[in-house]
Amino acid sequence: MSESCHDDHRRGLAVLLPQRHADDHMEHEQSDCACHPGANHAGAPSPRIVFIGNPNVGKSSLFNAILGTKARVMNAPGTTVLLERGTYEHDGQSWDLVDTPGTYSLLPISPDEQVAAEAVMGLEGNPDPDLVVATLDATNIARSLYFLALVLELGRPTVVALTMNDLAAKNGAHVDAKQLSRALGGLPVVEVDGRTGKGVPELMDTIAQSFHGTPMPGGLHPVNPHTVDIEQWVEGRADERFDWAACVIADIDLDNRDDVTFSDRIDRLMLNPVFGILVFLAVMFLVFQATTWLAGPMQDWIDGTLREWITTGITSVFALFGPHATDSWVYGLLVDGVLDGVITVATFIPPMGIMFLCLSLLEDSGYLARAAFVMDRAMRMVGLDGRAFLPIVIGFGCNLPALAATRTLPDSRQRVLVGMLIPFSSCSARLSVYIVLAYAFFREQAGLVVFLMYVFSVLLILGVGIILRKVKFRSLAPEPFAMSLPPYQWPRLVVLVRSILTKLWGFVRGASSIIVTMIVFMWILQGIPAAANAGSFGKVEDVHQSVYGVVADSVAPVFKPAGFDNWHASAALLTGFVAKEVVVGSLAQSYNVNTGDETEQAQGEGSLGAALNHSFNESSGGHGKAAAVAFLLFTLAYTPCLATVAELKRQFGGKIAMQTVGLGLVVAYILAVLAFQILRLVM
Amino acid sequence: MADSSASFYFKVLKCRDKIFTIGYMRETCAPSRPFTVRTCPLHRDATIRAIGLDERHRFRMLELGLREGSVIRVIQRSNFSGRVVAKGAERIALDGQTAASITVTLNDSTNEQ
Structure with a gap:
């Protein structure tokens, strides 16, 4: 690298970044700035710390190593983009930690990148971060430094979390954190490993000491994301940032070799065309x-x-x-x-x-x-x-x-x-329904x-x-595929177990309330007698005489164009909304057939199959087979189970969950009606 | 591909004290002739000359480190003409169409592996 490059790079070292921009529109933020944000005095919001970095750099592993089960996965407001958040206690102060989706740029090309960019820039309703943790991948140092330059130009207090250094060392390109910090004008750099938790306490201590401001390395020019034209800013100075990154790499004497690595050797097989x-x-x-x-x-x-x-x-x-x-x-x-x-x-x-x-x-x-x-x-x-x-x-x-x-x-x-x-x-779970109906109506085929x-x-x-x-x-639209390949590495058992338990707990917590509530609701419907001699509450012997049976009866005519306008079928489909495993049991119960321990095939060939044949032939005007195909297609396409709906809601929100349920029902109904109307001409 | 030609090479191998001579074909080319990442021979240093994508995706390539003047090396051919490119210690996977949109010229001092 040229001398001038080094001079530019070194100039302006140790310029402390203000915690906030002093713009008029941020006056409300300035009042927080008057005191130490880490002080967390009564009434003051917890300092907001945003984690950002390229994809596959170990950022989420680091975040989970810090927060463990306290991390909460949620959708970014108004989007289906997943964010992880959590509160971290440090010396009696609580910090609000936010993990953003991996991004290569602050000029986004996907909704996920947009959420990450807006979170770190404090745009679109996101509060300005009090501090940014920029994860730097030691195995991809040039690109990571380019991205760090973008983050630093935002002018927020920034701490660098250096990840993947063990892998870089194996490739002979170990990055010395202290040397890197010096090359970055004293910007705090902490080597971390989210898989082992190594460096996490040091990182948190460094964060605690950095709220008041961190040095801005020379060669970078701070901007105010609230006023700057983002596209012009990011694109306009990209070459300068790469030059700056090259200077930093030269300063730390990093040997950015392209030797054949262990991962390259594995990839010869893993990425081989055949x-x-x-x-x-x-x-x-x-x-x-x-x-x-x-x-x-x-x-x-x-x-x-x-x-x-x-x-x-x-x-x-x-x-x-x-x-x-x-x-x-x-x-x-x-x-x-x-x-x-x-x-x-x-x-x-x-x-x-x-x-x-x-x-x-x-x-x-x-x-x-x-x-x-x-x-x-x-x-x-x-x-x-x-x-x-x-x-x-x-x-x-x-x-x-x-x-x-x-x-x-x-x-x-x-x-x-x-x-x-x-x-x-x-x-x-749907297989049992297929087998019973297939053997009931199409024994040979x-x-x-x-x-x-x-x-x-x-x-x-x-x-x-x-x-x-x-x-x-x-x-x-189809996007060009260009992806950085992370080096292969061994997963760490402790982190693996912790990650699984955290995710499992998230599932149980998120899905259980909907599932239990709906199953109790179904039980109540089946427990309320709908006829004078049906029994008392919770003691209805014939499910057809319960409110559930009344609902099934009222739903049944909807399926007339599909050929299975009978309460047995509609009751089974209603039960199947809870779980497909119970559809066959529900049919057997409604026909009052005792299937005992019979296999699905035996049930289809036995008395349950006979009852199905009789009732489907009756409801379809003699086209039982066509009605059976329609029923099978409806079973295939409509909502698989309540747990799926609960998980859809947990992951994508209630609107998407409802749209998915609606889509399944519409597709299932259209298919069933079409199939019956066409097949009844030949079956 | 018209830009490349094939040459016949001999290689002497020693295995269990026996000497074998094998012949093999290899793509060769004049260093200055333009290639794309898709047609570029493996394990040869090449300089990116142009990226034929729209502005948004061209800039994304730049942010990934693939910019005009960068020295890269194609290290892996994958299915559907996908390529893995090495740029220093970094490894970037490109689909066939994207690989075909990046024009390179081979460098004179090529390190063969």
């Missing part, structure tokens, strides 16, 4: 198997053994109040309502935990970025990111962990689009019918995806 796809498919298969095959026995244990233990416990407690205490509606409400809801939530913990584990492993190891690259072209055909393949595949096992996997998508529009498509993935349901599910995802892109997500 093996790359095979490895990707193998990884997807393993994740799918883990969330279904591995989680299955645990779910069965919770649904069977644990439920029985708790039921026995509740029964024992009620027995203390007399021999007939278990006959009361309170007992029914507790066991068949509240406990059923709690068990439903609990059964989703194993697949969700396994999914979170798989995601953390894939993300932390660095493979997920490769997966996005390998699948980019294929998924681009439907306008999606390569990473969208994972949640959609997982959806064929269970929709709930699939929704959790949408977090790996960097663009919030993609997250919402994939979230709205996942319910069309035919989860394993039952296998083919079940297979076609999965083919139709894939076609539905593609078709609805294309329509949604043209109607709701028009701004999702």
